[in-house]
Amino acid sequence: MTVASELTNSIQRIAQSIDPNKSRTSWYVFGSCAIGHPAPSDIDLMVICDEDSTADSVRRVVDADQSAPLAIHLSIFTIAEENEIGAIARREAQRIA
Numbered sequence: 358m359t360v361a362s363e364l365t366n367s368i369q370r371i372a373q374s375i376d377p378n379k380s381r382t383s384w385y386v387f388g389s390c391a392i393g394h395p396a397p398s399d400i401d402l403m404v405i406c407d408e409d410s411t412a413d414s415v416r417r418v419v420d421a422d423q424s425a426p427l428a429i430h431l432s433i434f435t436i437a438e439e440n441e442i443g444a445i446a447r448r449e450a451q452r453i454a
Contacts, residue, residue: 385450
């Protein structure tokens with residue numbers, strides 16, 4: 358298994374545990390993981406949430422999870438915040454869940 362697929366699998370597992378129907382969150386990677394760097398040093402993860410309470414849940418679960426093969430640098434935005442700042446496009450983030 359490649360590093361990229363291992364990272365994606367870890368993040369998708371976390372995303373599934375928080376939002377099984379994928380209706381409240383969208384998960385993206387950016388930085389070295391998004392461009393397919395062969396040896397990324399961390400996981401730059403962006404999660405777009407429907408509301409603040411969902412963002413709080415994401416933060417708690419991601420912070421507590423130790424299964425990812427690299428450190429996770431988490432950026433969380435609500436849909437309204439993403440619409441205002443356009444972080445997905447600015448960081449050239451790739452959706453994974």
